[in-house]
Amino acid sequence: MKRLVILGGGESGIGAAILGKKQNFDVFLSDKGIIKKEYKDILLDKKILFEEQQHTDEKILNADWIIKSPGIPKKAPIIKKIQEKGITISSEIEFASRYTSSILIAITGSNGKTTTTSLTYEIFKKAGFNVGLAGNIGKSFAWQVAEENYEYYILEISSFQLDNIQNFKPHIAMVLNLSPDHLDQYDYNYQNYINSKFKITKNQDEKDYFIYNLDDEITQKWLQNNHTKAHLLPFSLKEKVEKGAYSDQKNIYITTNTEDALKMKIEDLALIGKHNVANSMAAGIAGKISKIKNEFIKQSLADFEAVEHRLEFVLKINGINFINDSKATNVNSVYYALESMKSPVIWIVGGTDKGNDYSELIPFVKQKVKAIVCLGLDNEKIINTFQDIIPNIAETHSMKDAVNASYLYGKKGDTVLLSPACASFDLFKNYEDRGIQFKEEVRKL
Structure with a gap:
């Protein structure tokens, strides 16, 4: 034995x-x-x-x-x-994959993994597929392989899980986007992190599909220098594509064969923000590959509710909106969050820094942020980056103080956004704990 x-x-x-x-x-x-x-x-x-x-x-x-x-x-x-x-x-995903003949759809990227995985799962479920949700989300993949009998698995996959794969082979693999993250675990070498993410396609063959972001420069560079045997299906917010998905600012278009293209108004999508248009297109491509009818894909993209802790609306108090984006544990996630904000922002930021470069946020911070509330044990890097741009910066070391400080800065029409750009382990158990505490403190106001 x-x-x-x-x-x-x-x-x-x-x-x-x-x-x-x-x-x-x-x-x-x-x-x-x-x-x-x-x-x-x-x-x-x-x-x-x-x-x-x-x-x-x-x-x-x-x-x-x-x-x-x-x-x-x-x-x-x-x-x-x-x-x-x-x-x-x-990794557990490698282990579990060896004991199932189910069809695997695996989704990775620096941002939007949970949203896109949940959205893809919703499309398959709505279409009546016998489907499980696993990986970095929901119940353990291995546990489900042991005790359930699903024909399909939609898997959210992190770079850490991909580090320890040998034969893992998804029928459909997605890389949504790439930006520096977890660099402390990759010897502060971005290329090591990139290589890890693209392991998702290394065992794919000609019968498989690789869905990727045509607008992502790192992905483009990787595809120029590396080969995958899978069929390539891009999605883009900037360019028209023959097969895959694209947007013309008013509609999204998804096609994986010559007939039966899907067209849907962007305003009908449930999720706001350009990044979520991209996520919706990626999920829609997976649905089309699997021959799901357009009506089910459209319905799912229109009805989907945001994932908890990802741009999650909490409450409006005295005209101030409170949004929980605790899952934004890197700079790129915050970039997307700030991009989608339409009102002046009081930004709650901070935690355990993972080698962050905050400079790429400066244009959005100048344009949209009226006050910063730091929430972490060490806020020096954040303060140094933004003190010459934002006159109102508060330092706090508990969620209660952070929420109270942000409320005092706010006025009717403003948005308080918890979007930390950092890991949570200095003050919280995990990002869920951080988000739950935020919601609890907001409700106490």
Whole structure:
């Protein structure tokens, strides 16, 4: 019996353990932190051996195969020891993909992954497909492969998950856009991050499809210098394309064959902002490839509700709109958020910096932001970048103080936008916790 060791006892780790047990591996799970009670109960119930608050070398380094949680840094001491022993390290998506014959649609990019994945899932569900939602979103992919029977999976995939794939092969792969993110995990080398993202297409063949952003310079450059066997289907906000999708500022057009093109007014799309026009087109292409009728695609694109923590409207108080964009953990996400704002903005920003360059936001900040409220333990970089542009900058170290400060800056017709451009771990458990606290404090005003 082959020994499978799983590092990390969160959603993906527990799912991998369940699937490993079902596939008759000798399974052991190890977590450096404390495993949640609900997950621990599952491990005990399924008689899966585990340890927490430690990584014991002798229990890990005797593995035949290791499944690593995307949250464990590549530089962690235990990872270096595993690599020295030459044991294969895979991500949960790689592991799960080997035990399913379902059709996989995998979506990555620096921004818009969750929205586009959810939107694609909505299109397939509305059309009556037997479809699961997994990856970086929803229930663990491996868990669903073990216990569900879906014919299709729509997967949100991060660069960390792609780092540890070997044979993962989606029928439809998407790269939505690229901008510097998580550079602290890629030796501050942007090219390493780019290479990681494009692994999504490395195993695709002539029967598969690669959907990409024609307006993204990094993607264009990659395609000039690298080859994918998959059919290429671009989407663009700037250029007309024969096959794929494009916009002429009034309508979007989607076509993957010669007949039955889809045309839809931009004003009828549920999601606002240019970036969401692009996301809607990408999701629509996946629907067309899968021969979903135009009416179902249009309906889904018109009815879709925004993802929680992504430009999520919270409340209007005394004429001031409060918007939760806690999922904006990099500069590029904030760029899109500010671009879509139509009223003066009080911008709540800050957290754990990931090697951010805020300079590309300066034009939008000059044009749209009237006050900045810093929310983080170290706000020096943000203050240094914007202090000569924005006279009103407040420093806060709790969500309560940040919301109160932003409310005091605001007046009727303004928007308070939580769009942090940073990770959340200095003051919060994760971006969801940050967004939930924001909504709670807004409701207390």
